[in-house]
Amino acid sequence: MIAKPIRMQQDSDKDGDNANRGTSVITRTKPKTKKPNLYRVLLLNDDYTPMEFVIHILERFFQKDLEAATRIMLHVHNHGVGECGVFTYEVAETKVSQVMDFARQHQHPLQCVMEKK
Ligand code: TYC
Numbered sequence: 001m002i003a004k005p006i007r008m009q010q011d012s013d014k015d016g017d018n019a020n021r022g023t024s025v026i027t028r029t030k031p032k033t034k035k036p037n038l039y040r041v042l043l044l045n046d047d048y049t050p051m052e053f054v055i056h057i058l059e060r061f062f063q064k065d066l067e068a069a070t071r072i073m074l075h076v077h078n079h080g081v082g083e084c085g086v087f088t089y090e091v092a093e094t095k096v097s098q099v100m101d102f103a104r105q106h107q108h109p110l111q112c113v114m115e116k117k
Contacts, residue, residue, distance in 0.1 A: 037116060039092035041084045043076045043099075044111040051077065053108055058084060061098050086117060 041062075043054065051073055058069035062084045076082035087095060092114040099112035 036088045038086050039089055039114045039116055040086050041092050041095045041099075041112065041114050042081050043072070043084055044113065045076050045080045046109050046111065049103070049108040049110040053103075053106065054110065057099055057102065057110070061095055061102075084112075 043057070054073040054076065055066070055069045058064040058072055059066065062069075064072065064084075072082050072084065085095070096112050096114050099110070103110035103112070
């Protein structure tokens with residue numbers, strides 16, 4: 001990413017020595033911390049992936065207990081899509097890859113995607 005310019009404060013040469021001619025001091029006016037962009041990781045329903053497999057995915061990759069995993073799986077089953085969690089970009093990308101790789105290894109058509117919040 002390209003750094004945003006921050007306010008430039010010209011040297012007013014109070015001491016009259018011209019020592020800073022042609023130079024400037026940069027002063028940070030706002031706190032440096034910024035909220036990260038967040039991404040939802042979603043599971044999509046299909047007709048073939050076993051319910052137990054989806055529950056296992058939610059426990060293994062999203063740290064859900066059996067009750068939460070079952071609730072999310074049934075939400076996806078009944079509504080077509082459901083949220084597994086909210087993460088920063090790189091974490092969300094890793095979760096999607098882990099789920100897609102694991103589903104492919106077990107020859108299930110389960111789809112996992114991310115979307116910006
Ligand atoms: N609909 C699947 C079934 O009836 C279960 C399922 C739930 C599949 C959630 C995918 O993301 C999913 N076996």
